[in-house]
Structures are given as structure tokens and as C-alpha cells.
Amino acid sequence: MNSATLLRSFSKRLISMMRVYHGEFSLSTPRRFGTMPFVEEKLSMRMSQLFSKTLREAPAGADNKGYEYLLRAGFIRQLGAGIFSLLPLGYSSVKNIEQIIREEMDAIGGQEILMPVVNPADIWKETGRFYSIDREMSRFQDRVGRDMVLAMTHEEVVTDIARFEIDSYKRMPQLVYQIQTKWRDDPRPRAGLIRVREFTMKDSYSFDTDQAGLDKQYAAHYLAYFKIFGRTGLSTIVVGADSGMMGGKISHEYMYLSPIGEDTIITCDACSYTANRQVAAFRKEYFAEEMKELEKVHTPECPTIEALAEYLKISTKLTAKAVFMVGTFIDDTNGEEEQRLVVGVIRGDLEIEENKLQNAAKANALRSAHSEEILAAGIVPGYGSVIGIRQDKILVIADDSVAKSNNLVAGANEEGYHYLNSNFARDWNGTVADIASAQSGYACSECGGTLKSSKGVEVGNIFQLGTRYSESMDCYYQDENGIQKPVIMGSYGIGVGRLLACLAEEYHDELGLNLPITVAPYQVHLVSLVKDAEIAEKIYRTLIDAGITVLYDDRKESAGVKFADADLIGLPIRITLGNRSLKEGKVEVKVRSNPDEQLSFDLATLVDKMRVLIKRLENQITDSMHLEEWKPEK
RNA sequence: CGGGGCGUAGCCUAGUGGCUAUGGCGCCUGCUUUGGGAGCAGGAUAUCGAAGGUUCGAGUCCUUUCGCCCCGACCA
Structure with a gap:
């Protein structure tokens, strides 16, 4: 091979x-x-x-044209849900894409390697991801009962190699890449090659002694990715992204804008601001005024913000709504799980972005709470708030929209009753964060222009990992002064098959x-x-x-x-x-x-x-x- | 994992408890044809996803199960 x-x-x-x-x-x-x-x-x-x-008719289930033509033209065949074979024509195209990737990766100093798909679970336990990643990662045991995993990415393996190869500042910077199979047991594969379980990915990993070095490698990838996608003929936009399970801080995603995409991208019509909706910011208005006295009022049949605003003849902007979720918190070191009620509080005119809420709560997973779970905390669904609720067992995240606005209407935790004039800090508390979902028409946080939302497919991403993996896996080097320091890493991916799928979507006609x-x-x-x-x-x-x-x-x-x-x-x-x-x-x-x-x-x-x-x-x-x-x- | 849909020949599909399971495409043979998925003649291919049940009789009804697709949850 x-x-x-x-x-x-x-x-x-x-x-x-x-x-x-x-x-x-x-x-x-x-x-x-x-x-x-x-x-x-x-x-x-x-x-x-x-x-x-070639096939004259589209096989059932081919629901987008690009996918249909790849099947009909004999580029790909499906084996199972999210599992595809590449036939000669498809593989030939993939090889062309891979060649472009190789040339551009080599051009920024990448050295090609190939890492194993089957990994001993030990290295994944070192970083904790063995525990924090759910069933998306497939696990099995070998003949003597050792835990093994199918790699869904290769930070662990590459860090394991690097901690042996890189022992001195003299051996950096480094950049390695591979084009290798990944397995992710996605709960719901769909849309042909767009969202699959087994796929080929180009992933590269950079190693540097300092942030400036990482910035350089990051910038090199940033440009190289435009060259790669450009040479394949796919136009992409780059958006600020969430680093999700990768850890790290700065990250960008390369998006092919298309209605078949599952990601929502927020762009500004006036400036260059773009971001995945998962992290997109926007300019909020706050309604600060002198605090008034808390007052309980009868609000019959007002379990929704809309009904409440209607009944009180006020704007939804003057209400605070609480969204109840259950977060799973996993201890990275031993895999112990804890479930806690997470309450997101946001002004009634805004929506919660669950990804932001999950990040603010530092939860591994988040799901909607059942009403029993809400009631168990002493909160009445439909008339719920955290006012007067014991907060030792629950986690309250307050959007800055409620934290910086005053005298909002909030639930009184009693069927048919709300409080007028509730105020953050005085009547209730919580961690303040931006957990609001950016919507089309909102004001840009950078320039005040109008935000627009569109659909896109993520074909590439780049992450500044920092020392997330080097520290947990003991990948240290000695600097000029003989001091041990963690290597600073970056990781950078491109979905090869997904890229072909996007090209098929972009480049087809009725024939x-x-x-x-x-x-x-x-x-x-x-x-x-x-x-x-x-x-x-x-x-x-x-x-x-x-x-x-x-x-x-x-x-x-x-x-x-x-x-x-x-x-x-x-x-x-x-x-x-x-x-x-x-x-x-x-x-x-x-x-x-x-x-x-x-x-x-x-x-x-x-x-x-x-x-x-x-x-x-x-x-x-x-x-x-x-x-x-x-x-x-x- | 929740909701929905679909499994009949290589592909698409008919079938609504009753005889030997429908048609088209594709495939094979022969002849004819060669500038936009041609024509004629003949032919092969289906344990109707699997298991169990109801019934005199099941592709069709019931139960279980497997697979695929869609919506949602989910998703570097």
C-alpha cells in the first residue's frame, strides 16, 4: 500500500x-x-x-444530484450506511485531488507519513478522549483483551510519535501529514458522500516551540487550503469555528456554500466577518434601567414567552426565558460521568445556541431535560426560572442579554405566575456568557452591518491545538536553556471524499x-x-x-x-x-x-x-x- | 436514540388474502442497425430482506428481527 x-x-x-x-x-x-x-x-x-x-436510473435514496450522478456514472458504490467504495473513475478523481493536496502540503514543508487506523486505547486514555468521546468512536478488544479503538483522528498517534522524535528545540518546526482512512460511527450518515462513517482525510500536524511558530504554520495552512480548494475548482469561504472536541483556541473551517450543507454560516454583508453559527457573535442591545421591586403577578395560561408577552402586552425583549438541559460531565482522567441540570437563561427575544451553552457549561454533552428532571430541581416548566432555586446542584448560564438588562419578566416557579422586575445578580445568579444564537438580520458585532445566514459543507478545518495533547501525553522538548517545555501543536484536516461530493454538487447539469x-x-x-x-x-x-x-x-x-x-x-x-x-x-x-x-x-x-x-x-x-x-x- | 418511510431479478417498479408474482431498463443469443439511451425474434435471472405466527390459502395480515432512506437528536 x-x-x-x-x-x-x-x-x-x-x-x-x-x-x-x-x-x-x-x-x-x-x-x-x-x-x-x-x-x-x-x-x-x-x-x-x-x-x-453506468446506470440509467438513479438508485433509490440518491436525494441530491451530485450524489446521484456519482452513482449513475459509476464513480462510487454504496456498501452500507455511510460506507462507500470508490470505483476506478471515482478513485481516479480522488487520486487527482490527493495529488493536489500532496503538492500543496509539500510546498509548505509537509512530510508525508502514514499512521495506523487501529490504535491501542492506551494513548486515547492518556488524553482522556477514550472517555470523553461517546459511541462515535468504535472500540474493540484484541485477542488478549487489550482495549483497541478505530482512530477517528490522529492527534494521539502523532503525539506519541513526536514525543519520541522531538526532544530538542533544534528539531522544530516540523510538519507531517497523511492521507488516511478515518472511521467515525456517526449516528446519522446522510447525503451520499457528504456525511459518511468511513472516509479519507488529509490530516496534518505541526510542532513548534512557540506561538509565533504555530502562527506561521497556521498561516501557511490557511493559504495552502485556499490553493488546494482553488485548484480543484471548489470555491470556499473560511469561517471562524468552534474547536469542539479538538480542544485548542483558534480554529477556522473552510465551507462550500450550498443548500445541501448542514452547517449554518453567518456572514456580514458589510464587512468580512464570517463564522459558523455555533460560535457566531452579534451585537446585542441591552435594556439597562433602574432596578424595580420584584413583584409576583398572575399570568394564567402563559407557558410560552409569546403567550406571556401577549398577556402582559409587553415585548418579548422584556422577558427572561430559561432553557433546561441536562449536561454530561466526564472526568478526563478516569471516565467517571456526572449529569447535571444546566439552565440557560436568555432574553425572550433571543434563541439559545446550544453549542455555545455547552461550551460555557464545559459539558461533554447536552440534551433537553425531561420535565421530571426540571421538577426535581424545584422548577415548574412553563413558569420556570432559577429565582429562589437552590443552585448547588444545577449550573446556571446567563446570557449577557439578561445579565445586562433590567426588570425582566421571569417565571415564578408556580403554575400561572411570573415575576415582574427580575434582575440578575440581585434575584438570581449564574455564569455570564454569550449563549445566544446569531440569526439572519441581526447586527454584526464587528461593524454593525446586517448578518446573513447560509448553508455550507465543511470541507476543511484548521486548529491551533496549543499544548492540549503535548501536555497530556508528555510530549516535551528541551529549549535553549535546558528547560522542559510542551511542544505547541496544530492540526489541519481536509475531507477528500467530501470534497469530491461537493465538486459533483457544484459541477453538474441535467445530463x-x-x-x-x-x-x-x-x-x-x-x-x-x-x-x-x-x-x-x-x-x-x-x-x-x-x-x-x-x-x-x-x-x-x-x-x-x-x-x-x-x-x-x-x-x-x-x-x-x-x-x-x-x-x-x-x-x-x-x-x-x-x-x-x-x-x-x-x-x-x-x-x-x-x-x-x-x-x-x-x-x-x-x-x-x-x-x-x-x-x-x- | 425518538418519529416516519421503504425492502419484490443487477437497477427502477406493479401487487390492497385466491390460480403458474407485473412491466420497463439492463443481461444473454441471432439478425438488422450505427451522429443522441435504436429495431425484430428468442432466452436467462426472484427462496418477494430474515424468522416466527394467523389462515384452507400470505408478497399482501400480525409479531419479532435485520438492512437502507428521510426528519429530529447528534456531528473535528
Whole structure:
């Protein structure tokens, strides 16, 4: 496997260069190896020999077009929920993507490695993630009963390696990366390749002696990711993100904006502010005024904020609502679990962002509380607040909207009653944090502009891990003064299959796929409609020898079938061999992305024309590439 | 994990307790055809997801179970 990976990394560019300069690389006569038909060129293929077939109808369950076409064109096949095989066409595209990734990772000093998918659980116990990650991580025992896990990421393994390899400041900075399978037992795989359980990820890990070094590596990735996505033809935006289970502080996600995405992205229409809704901030108004006396009032049939505001004829902005959750708190060192009621209090006109609440509560997991659990704390659902409630067993998180506003209406923990003029600090207490969910139309926290929300797919992320892993796993180095210090780490991921899925979603029309030339499995689809196979074979040969990758439709099929399959697979350039034009020494050429463009090339100059066309299509991708840089905040 | 839906040939699908399980695509054979999923003739392929039950009789009803999909919870 290793050698195959290595072989692959001798890019096709290199091979084609060799072919151009050394005539002996071209094979003029077909050969046979054993009983298998000889495939004359790995980077080209005959349709008659292609392993996969195309499907006329979409298999049930293909609910988005990109996924449907990947299935119908024979790029991928599903094995189980969230588990897919890559067939030759799909794998070829994936290899093209991986090659781009390798080139850009190498360019920022990355060294490729390969780490095991099966890990002894010990290292995961060291960081505590063996305990803090729920069933998303699959575990098993080996034959002698040792705990093992299937790696869902590789911080533990890479830190284990680094604590051996890196012992001195002289051995840093370092950057390693791998392109490796990950297994995450997602409770709900969906949307084809977008959200799967087994997937290929490029993950890289940086090691530095100080924050400045980490910033440098982070900035390098920040830009390299734009180059990677740009070269595949996928336009992404970068958003501020939550570091979630990774630990660490600064992180960004690369988002492909699309309605099929599951992440909600908040962007400002006036400035460059973008963030995942999980962490997005916005400008709140506060209603500070002189505190008035707490007063209990009868509010029959007002279990909701809307009903309450209606009944009291006040704005929801003058109410405080409490949201009851149950948090799971796991001790990282031994896995002991504790459940506590978490009460999020927010002004009635705002919504709670659960991710923010979970972070503020420092909980490992959060779920809605059942009414019995709420009642057990002495709180009456529908008329609940934490006023007059013992707070030793519950965790109260107050959004700053309630903490900085006065005289709000809050529940009195009695059916049909509320308090007027409740005030934070005077009547109740809690940890103050921003736990409000940013919504479309709210004011930008940076510039006051209007926020907008859109859907996106996360195709990459970058994290500043800091010393979260080096400290817990004892990955220390000696500095210039002989002092032991924890290595400062970063981790950076790209979902390879998800990237292909996004490209399929972005690049298709009603006939099929239309992947960018940098990613398409082959550059040219050679469709032969002539009886005389000899001339077609010769052209196929010529193209291969020129280093152009070709899918050659040599099947005994009707023209309609061949065209339909060519459209479905959607290679960037289609060369059609027809009797009429061939008689004049010409072939017809169509560009998949531009159906109106009908070209006719002389056979004699075909190769040159192809090279120009390929170059043009490649340039189209790189010319529209959008790059951004990142600088650490002062 | 909660709610819903679906499992019938490689794919899509008909079937509403009653005879030998429907049709299309695909597949195989022969002939014909070769510029947009062609035509004619013939053919193969289904333990109706699995197990149990009700019934004279079950693809169809009931129970259990497995799998897949959708919504939600969940999600680096």
C-alpha cells in the first residue's frame, strides 16, 4: 500500500513528460500479460474494459444530484450506511485531488507519513478522549483483551510519535501529514458522500516551540487550503469555528456554500466577518434601567414567552426565558460521568445556541431535560426560572442579554405566575456568557452591518491545538536553556471524499457530471462512431503518447448510448470520431462545460490543439482561484 | 436514540388474502442497425430482506428481527 502511494506520487505529469521525451515509453503493439487483457496505459482506459457500468436510473435514496450522478456514472458504490467504495473513475478523481493536496502540503514543508487506523486505547486514555468521546468512536478488544479503538483522528498517534522524535528545540518546526482512512460511527450518515462513517482525510500536524511558530504554520495552512480548494475548482469561504472536541483556541473551517450543507454560516454583508453559527457573535442591545421591586403577578395560561408577552402586552425583549438541559460531565482522567441540570437563561427575544451553552457549561454533552428532571430541581416548566432555586446542584448560564438588562419578566416557579422586575445578580445568579444564537438580520458585532445566514459543507478545518495533547501525553522538548517545555501543536484536516461530493454538487447539469479538468478522471473522452477501429485506435494511441489522459469509448454501442454515457461521466473534453468529418481529416471536439462550443480540429494538429485546450481549461480553474491570508491578532 | 418511510431479478417498479408474482431498463443469443439511451425474434435471472405466527390459502395480515432512506437528536 505504501509503495502504491509512493508510486502514485510520481505525478502523471512526470510520467507524461517522460513519454514525450522518450519515445520508447510508447507501446505500439498491444501486449498480453498472463490471461488478463493488457491495459495499455494506466492513465487511460477503454470503455469496453472499464470495471464500472453506468446506470440509467438513479438508485433509490440518491436525494441530491451530485450524489446521484456519482452513482449513475459509476464513480462510487454504496456498501452500507455511510460506507462507500470508490470505483476506478471515482478513485481516479480522488487520486487527482490527493495529488493536489500532496503538492500543496509539500510546498509548505509537509512530510508525508502514514499512521495506523487501529490504535491501542492506551494513548486515547492518556488524553482522556477514550472517555470523553461517546459511541462515535468504535472500540474493540484484541485477542488478549487489550482495549483497541478505530482512530477517528490522529492527534494521539502523532503525539506519541513526536514525543519520541522531538526532544530538542533544534528539531522544530516540523510538519507531517497523511492521507488516511478515518472511521467515525456517526449516528446519522446522510447525503451520499457528504456525511459518511468511513472516509479519507488529509490530516496534518505541526510542532513548534512557540506561538509565533504555530502562527506561521497556521498561516501557511490557511493559504495552502485556499490553493488546494482553488485548484480543484471548489470555491470556499473560511469561517471562524468552534474547536469542539479538538480542544485548542483558534480554529477556522473552510465551507462550500450550498443548500445541501448542514452547517449554518453567518456572514456580514458589510464587512468580512464570517463564522459558523455555533460560535457566531452579534451585537446585542441591552435594556439597562433602574432596578424595580420584584413583584409576583398572575399570568394564567402563559407557558410560552409569546403567550406571556401577549398577556402582559409587553415585548418579548422584556422577558427572561430559561432553557433546561441536562449536561454530561466526564472526568478526563478516569471516565467517571456526572449529569447535571444546566439552565440557560436568555432574553425572550433571543434563541439559545446550544453549542455555545455547552461550551460555557464545559459539558461533554447536552440534551433537553425531561420535565421530571426540571421538577426535581424545584422548577415548574412553563413558569420556570432559577429565582429562589437552590443552585448547588444545577449550573446556571446567563446570557449577557439578561445579565445586562433590567426588570425582566421571569417565571415564578408556580403554575400561572411570573415575576415582574427580575434582575440578575440581585434575584438570581449564574455564569455570564454569550449563549445566544446569531440569526439572519441581526447586527454584526464587528461593524454593525446586517448578518446573513447560509448553508455550507465543511470541507476543511484548521486548529491551533496549543499544548492540549503535548501536555497530556508528555510530549516535551528541551529549549535553549535546558528547560522542559510542551511542544505547541496544530492540526489541519481536509475531507477528500467530501470534497469530491461537493465538486459533483457544484459541477453538474441535467445530463451528468462536469468535473473540473484538474479533478476529472480523464481529460479527454474519445468517442468513436466509425466502423474502422484502426483509425480510432491510432488516435487513441497518439493522445496517450502525448501524455493526455483518455477514456476511449471503443464499445459496440449506438451513438446515442455513447453520447449519453459521455455526458453522464462528463469528462472535460469530448472528441468525436465520425465518418463524415474523418473523411476530411477532421475530428469534432466539444467542451463539456460549454455545450455551445463546437470545435473541429485537423487530425494532423490534434495533439497541439488538445494541449492548448487542456491548458486553457486548467487556466480557467487557476485564474478564478481566490486566495486569502491569515495574520495572528495582536 | 425518538418519529416516519421503504425492502419484490443487477437497477427502477406493479401487487390492497385466491390460480403458474407485473412491466420497463439492463443481461444473454441471432439478425438488422450505427451522429443522441435504436429495431425484430428468442432466452436467462426472484427462496418477494430474515424468522416466527394467523389462515384452507400470505408478497399482501400480525409479531419479532435485520438492512437502507428521510426528519429530529447528534456531528473535528
